[in-house]
Amino acid sequence: MGIRERKEREREQRRGSILKEAKNLISRNGVEGTSMNQLAESTELNKATLYLYFSNKDDLIDAIVFEALEQLEKLFTLAGLEASTGLIKVMRIAEILFDFYKKHPAYFYTMNHQERRTAAERLETPYAVKGNEKAAVLFQILADCIREGMDDGSIRADVDVRSFLMLFFAHIYGVMQTMYAKADVYEDVLHLDAAIIEGSAREMIAYYVRNPSIGK
Amino acid sequence: MGIRERKEREREQRRGSILKEAKNLISRNGVEGTSMNQLAESTELNKATLYLYFSNKDDLIDAIVFEALEQLEKLFTLAGLEASTGLIKVMRIAEILFDFYKKHPAYFYTMNHQERRTAAERLETPYAVKGNEKAAVLFQILADCIREGMDDGSIRADVDVRSFLMLFFAHIYGVMQTMYAKADVYEDVLHLDAAIIEGSAREMIAYYVRNPSIGK
Amino acid sequence: MGIRERKEREREQRRGSILKEAKNLISRNGVEGTSMNQLAESTELNKATLYLYFSNKDDLIDAIVFEALEQLEKLFTLAGLEASTGLIKVMRIAEILFDFYKKHPAYFYTMNHQERRTAAERLETPYAVKGNEKAAVLFQILADCIREGMDDGSIRADVDVRSFLMLFFAHIYGVMQTMYAKADVYEDVLHLDAAIIEGSAREMIAYYVRNPSIGK
Amino acid sequence: MGIRERKEREREQRRGSILKEAKNLISRNGVEGTSMNQLAESTELNKATLYLYFSNKDDLIDAIVFEALEQLEKLFTLAGLEASTGLIKVMRIAEILFDFYKKHPAYFYTMNHQERRTAAERLETPYAVKGNEKAAVLFQILADCIREGMDDGSIRADVDVRSFLMLFFAHIYGVMQTMYAKADVYEDVLHLDAAIIEGSAREMIAYYVRNPSIGK
DNA sequence: TATGAATGAGGGTTCATTCAT
DNA sequence: CATGAATGAACCCTCATTCAT
Known part of the structure; x- marks a missing residue:
């Protein structure tokens, strides 16, 4: 179960880094001014990946x-x-x-x-x-x-x-x-x-x- | 000259009715949530017509x-x-x-x-x-x-x-x-x-x- | 018939001034970059009026x-x-x-x-x-x-x-x-x-x- | 690693086919006469898809x-x-x-x-x-x-x-x-x-x- | 899990042109 | 003759989202 916890922790980290970048963008451009597209670019993740961590x-x-x-x-x-x-x-x-x-x-x-x-x-x-x-x-x-x-x-x-x-x-x-x-x-x-x-x-x-x- | 004034008044009215409808939509959906498309539909005017009354x-x-x-x-x-x-x-x-x-x-x-x-x-x-x-x-x-x-x-x-x-x-x-x-x-x-x-x-x-x- | 000729002459003049303004605009913005709209504004004529002098x-x-x-x-x-x-x-x-x-x-x-x-x-x-x-x-x-x-x-x-x-x-x-x-x-x-x-x-x-x- | 190269190649091909179709249309209608709309139809792609391959x-x-x-x-x-x-x-x-x-x-x-x-x-x-x-x-x-x-x-x-x-x-x-x-x-x-x-x-x-x- | 690719729907805007008056 | 008003069609572009892999 150690392995499962590590996975869980990694997931949390990834999630956190997405959130961090999102806040970054929102600080500069506001909520409506921040698109999932931009976020994907900033995080260097695929757009679809974002949807694995956030349904919306x-x-x-x-x-x-x-x-x-x-x-x-x-x-x-x-x-x-x-x-x-x-x-x-x-x-x-x-x-x-x-x-x-x-x-x-x-x-x-x-x-x-x-x-x-x-x-x-x-x-x-x-x-x-x-x-x-x-x-x-x-x-x-x-x-x-x-x-x-x-x-x-x-x-x-x-x-x-x-x-x-x-x-x-x-x-x-x-x-x-x-x-x-x-x-x-x-x-x-x-x-x-x-x-x-x-x-x-x-x-x-x-x-x-x-x-x-x-x-x- | 009466004719010109009447035209002017009519134009003002039309403008007013567009504004009125716009306010209507904005009341319900906010500014960003209100599109020129919607406004055209609501006013039953062509989209381009809106731009005769408002440049933007x-x-x-x-x-x-x-x-x-x-x-x-x-x-x-x-x-x-x-x-x-x-x-x-x-x-x-x-x-x-x-x-x-x-x-x-x-x-x-x-x-x-x-x-x-x-x-x-x-x-x-x-x-x-x-x-x-x-x-x-x-x-x-x-x-x-x-x-x-x-x-x-x-x-x-x-x-x-x-x-x-x-x-x-x-x-x-x-x-x-x-x-x-x-x-x-x-x-x-x-x-x-x-x-x-x-x-x-x-x-x-x-x-x-x-x-x-x-x-x- | 003098009256008719004068009308004719006036028409020619109006036409000429439209052409003049058109050339002006085209000089600056090219043919595709010049719209009938702009031309109407420049000539201070109504758009429809332009079509009285030029069918197209x-x-x-x-x-x-x-x-x-x-x-x-x-x-x-x-x-x-x-x-x-x-x-x-x-x-x-x-x-x-x-x-x-x-x-x-x-x-x-x-x-x-x-x-x-x-x-x-x-x-x-x-x-x-x-x-x-x-x-x-x-x-x-x-x-x-x-x-x-x-x-x-x-x-x-x-x-x-x-x-x-x-x-x-x-x-x-x-x-x-x-x-x-x-x-x-x-x-x-x-x-x-x-x-x-x-x-x-x-x-x-x-x-x-x-x-x-x-x-x- | 082969898979990534293949993807890359496929992308290049798609890009190429868009370009090809674009050239096709331009040959017939000129640059200004060719719209992204038309291109989307010709390539049978969505308009937005074109913008995945060309930013403009x-x-x-x-x-x-x-x-x-x-x-x-x-x-x-x-x-x-x-x-x-x-x-x-x-x-x-x-x-x-x-x-x-x-x-x-x-x-x-x-x-x-x-x-x-x-x-x-x-x-x-x-x-x-x-x-x-x-x-x-x-x-x-x-x-x-x-x-x-x-x-x-x-x-x-x-x-x-x-x-x-x-x-x-x-x-x-x-x-x-x-x-x-x-x-x-x-x-x-x-x-x-x-x-x-x-x-x-x-x-x-x-x-x-x-x-x-x-x-x- | 992660991705590349794709998409429908809609955004604001502008065009040449044509009515009724 | 001239106008104000209107329009359909098209423009380029972007969005959040979802597939198959």
Whole structure:
């Protein structure tokens, strides 16, 4: 069975290198701008071979999304360790998310690509199911931080937690998207630095959730 | 001379009906998911005919964007009339923007599609130039409201106006995108109503800019 | 009937201005590279209007060819007036033809465009018929010069006149085509000047027909 | 390893058969008159399949041109072997070129099609680069023959070699073009045989370069 | 497992030409 | 006479995907 495990491991490696190259391309050209053709060329594999590892282009995208979620789960978990209050944890997670999106454009692009497929389609594929579960974990981590903040008084008690979960990701997504897509506007027209916008964006979250009776 | 005007009007109507159908399709399938082929079928026009009214697919998209900006300009302008304070005006504009995006998905999709084209490309086409000017007007209206709010004390004085301009649109964009793309998540998983999320999203802006010494 | 003549004259003028603009475009973009669309725009006329003056794109081309032939006829005729010998006349015509082609690229391009249409098609259209007649006149003028040269001893007696007629135009056509299309080759690779090539090309004709017993 | 070579050979064959069919179509309809669509139909291949063998229509044309140049190089090289004088070699090459163009209209059409593309475009594609090199070889072979003729006295010493290189190809090109395009004129109007014209055309070259002190 | 080869469907765009007015 | 509007047919090219081997 050692031989079988080795095979398995090799397969995983090959798969990983495909994913790596895919992320590479997506970082540069976006999801729609990356074709299976290009990917085959970059990986020096045959197009058909790609389909041995991923049943679909969508499946491949899902795999990248899943990878992203896995990494985010780790990062989110670590975020809480050294933080003292719930608010600080939440803000730390925001920071992590921004950094993550900035560092891995491909993850950003893929995570926000699923427009085309209907919810039904999305639920059927095995990968997406796992992805949804992982996403739920992230939600949970963030939710816990919020509730912790309410308990320790750092976060105001009347925050609607479930709304905030969506809002948190949506807000950061919107800002990131703007920073990727509209750099020319804020740089050339408004003469703004990316770091400043991001800082304000994080501040905005803090303003929203922090308990005003405690102070900043 | 009446005849020429009538022709002109008819042409404008035809153009309008093409745009209308385009928005229709885009609402359902997104910008990239809408082809000139489909549009020709939907309008029951020959493909070449479309090119009599729009020199490009991009040009058509630009026209839709411009339409959106025109309407938004009107709406933004009206927003200030009945509002008493700068803060209320800002919030009113946020509300308007949400309503607008909800009512016109196609406007939403098109306005956030120009990512792919480089800044250079965007600046060259005549339509885009006009679009940029219109966008600048919207920015200005919002900026004026903010400053007014600072003057009347409804908005805290240390808001970075230019950052906020980006943030405002980015935030709303992110929330809308999430609501369009992730409806299944917040509905099925979080059992959330869209209106609640939107309410929270608007609140978030208010929390960020309002002058705390005045109170909510 | 004065009114009718004026109308006729106006029509001729309009037609002429269309032709003029067509030649303009063809000079720059070639025959295939010039579309009826462009022509309509340049003339500020409606596309359909063009078809009131020319039943076809081919017809329009034929008209330009005819114009060219008309002008060439004049030039060819004048060529003989001041020349002393048949040889000199022939050489003068060669010079004229080169100058003509250089000055009017559009004439050159159109005259050598009729590849597509079969001989049958070409003979049917009214313009082409007239064109063929004019071409025959040019041939005749050149033939007369040759024969004159044979008589006055400047041209060798054993030239096959009919062959030469074709050869003369073919040779000049080939050289001109090369000069239009391959300028980069002779300039960049061979470091040759256009005037030198043309000079050699004319010389080549002279070498071929002149009576060697007379001397250059 | 045999298997891979066989695959390679099969691919080469398929490629060859596409080229063959392309030449077929071009012979009949010219380069611009031959579409990738038609070619797909003729080869009974899918349109997309063609693009597996040629990245472009231009690339395909370049491949044909290159093929032509390869064959011409062989023919030109052989031409000198049995010939005694430089003049005879030159004339032999002219004969070869005529025969080649007559036998392979597609080669003729493709070789004289690159007018449209600018020099810059032509130099960028890898095929074209190789083509230019091959063309330079042909030029060189001809130049050597000329110089040899000058040495052995068969060609007059005052021929401008570089001019002649251009002239030689231009002349033959012009004649061939005329014979392809104006067959009806010389046949119906002048009652001339193609062979006669070609003979005169070759003679014209000889008249131009031969050393008169030696005699015909 | 991996590949070379192939494909159907569709992408955006442009052409010469012809109506009804 | 002139026009605006329209069109069918064709253009080159690319996509995600699937065979047989």
